[in-house]
Amino acid sequence: MAVNSDLSKNKLIEEFLKGLWTENPVFVMVLGMCPVLAVSNTAINSLAMGLATMFVLVFSSFLVSIFRKLIPAPVRITTFIIIIATFVTVVDMLLAAHLPVIHKELGAFISLIVVNCVILGRQEAFASKNPPINALSDALGVSVGFVFALFCLGSVREILGNGSFFGIPLFGSNFEPWIVMILPPGGFFALGFILLFFNQIRERKKGAREKNGSGASWKQSRYTTEYITENEHGISD
Amino acid sequence: MGELFWIFISALLVNNFVLSYFLGICPFLGVSNKLETAFRLGLANIFVMIITALCAWLLNTLILPYAPYLRLISFIIVIASTVQFVEMAIKKLSPDLFRALGIFLPLITTNCAILGLALFATNKGYDLLESLIYALGAGGGITLAFVLMAGIREETRILDVPRVIEGTALSLIIAGILSLTFMGFAGMFSAA
Numbered sequence: 001m002a003v004n005s006d007l008s009k010n011k012l013i014e015e016f017l018k019g020l021w022t023e024n025p026v027f028v029m030v031l032g033m034c035p036v037l038a039v040s041n042t043a044i045n046s047l048a049m050g051l052a053t054m055f056v057l058v059f060s061s062f063l064v065s066i067f068r069k070l071i072p073a074p075v076r077i078t079t080f081i082i083i084i085a086t087f088v089t090v091v092d093m094l095l096a097a098h099l100p101v102i103h104k105e106l107g108a109f110i111s112l113i114v115v116n117c118v119i120l121g122r123q124e125a126f127a128s129k130n131p132p133i134n135a136l137s138d139a140l141g142v143s144v145g146f147v148f149a150l151f152c153l154g155s156v157r158e159i160l161g162n163g164s165f166f167g168i169p170l171f172g173s174n175f176e177p178w179i180v181m182i183l184p185p186g187g188f189f190a191l192g193f194i195l196l197f198f199n200q201i202r203e204r205k206k207g208a209r210e211k212n213g214s215g216a217s218w219k220q221s222r223y224t225t226e227y228i229t230e231n232e233h234g235i236s237d
Numbered sequence: 238m239g240e241l242f243w244i245f246i247s248a249l250l251v252n253n254f255v256l257s258y259f260l261g262i263c264p265f266l267g268v269s270n271k272l273e274t275a276f277r278l279g280l281a282n283i284f285v286m287i288i289t290a291l292c293a294w295l296l297n298t299l300i301l302p303y304a305p306y307l308r309l310i311s312f313i314i315v316i317a318s319t320v321q322f323v324e325m326a327i328k329k330l331s332p333d334l335f336r337a338l339g340i341f342l343p344l345i346t347t348n349c350a351i352l353g354l355a356l357f358a359t360n361k362g363y364d365l366l367e368s369l370i371y372a373l374g375a376g377g378g379i380t381l382a383f384v385l386m387a388g389i390r391e392e393t394r395i396l397d398v399p400r401v402i403e404g405t406a407l408s409l410i411i412a413g414i415l416s417l418t419f420m421g422f423a424g425m426f427s428a429a
Contacts (some may be wrong), residue, residue: 081314
């Protein structure tokens with residue numbers, strides 16, 4: 001019994017951690033881009049959006065997991081969406097009542113949490129197949145990963161675009177803010193460069209592994225195969 | 238008339254759904270690799286958006302004054318089921334049109350641009366004609382963004398880009414430059 005519970009505890013931690021880092025919804029899976037880019041112009045907005053998404057994801061995963069044996073397979077997606085939409089309505093009303101300023105800033109993007117593919121994806125891939133405790137741990141991991149990613153992006157954009165962090169000015173009056181970072185293009189640029197950074201780390205690791213293994217010709221072979229596939233593609237078009 | 242024209246232009250260029258509201262980013266980054274696919278996806282988007290505008294207006298005037306808390310849920314369910322019905326009708330009536338748009342329709346329904354359109358149009362208090370024009374402009378803007386992106390990405394496929402930037406990172410940076418270009422249209426409003 002003790003061994004069993006220990007195992008399941010390890011598994012829970014593993015499920016939590018994979019959402020946080022190795023399967024991070026934003027940096028690795030590139031899901032749920034619309035809220036990520038739209039509201040991440042300041043640290044406080046992105047944090048609020050992340051927490052609202054977390055609330056919806058955790059509660060809907062839990063509910064879907066409880067009812068997973070009752071939901072008929074052909075209408076499961078519709079059912080998930082109704083459950084998600086209910087919690088989004090709840091969070092929308094909560095924010096409107098208690099934090100009207102943030103609610104106004106985020107606007108329709110709170111409602112748009114419904115169509116965030118991260119949430120529906122977790123219901124379909126995990127919560128509908130696993131018991132409530134595991135679903136809860138998975139949902140927590142993924143949403144902490146999501147909050148973390150959103151917060152990183154929001155902080156970078158606010159620090160560069162406004163010269164402040166949570167509204168507190170960081171640099172002296174000589175700092176010329178990069179206005180573009182808080183405007184829409186800044187969202188694309190910031191996320192693009194963060195992904196670039198992650199790619200670089202991954203490539204480094206892969207490069208080191210290849211060097212230890214079969215030799216240094218991996219780059220050469222990659223270009224050759226790519227050239228061939230491109231060519232084939234061109235003919236079949 | 239002038240009012241309607243500005244609603245159209247604003248949705249098409251100035252407040253482009255993809256490049257300045259970040260709606261419909263998933264298909265923008267994922268699907269648009271070929272020019273023709275991107276164009277047809279855009280057309281399917283216009284089509285669904287017009288149906289959406291109609292549904293949203295009907296719901297908003299007839300039902301929601303009595304039950305405002307059902308707004309989000311009713312939008313999603315009504316829009317998804319109407320699109321499903323229209324899809325069946327098209328399949329029956331015009332197989333050619335279905336082949337051109339059909340495969341995209343179910344995918345588009347769960348797109349954030351569609352729900353976004355319903356929410357924005359009702360938030361702004363547009364009447365029926367204004368919502369339809371708004372839908373046309375927004376759909377046209379999405380088509381424009383998809384086609385531009387697909388055109389650029391077709392070019393980048395034959396270029397020798399550094400390995401680290403391949404894929405999503407490159408698409409995002411291209412999108413940023415496009416978005417920067419579209420910001421230039423904001424000047425049209427202050428001039429008018």
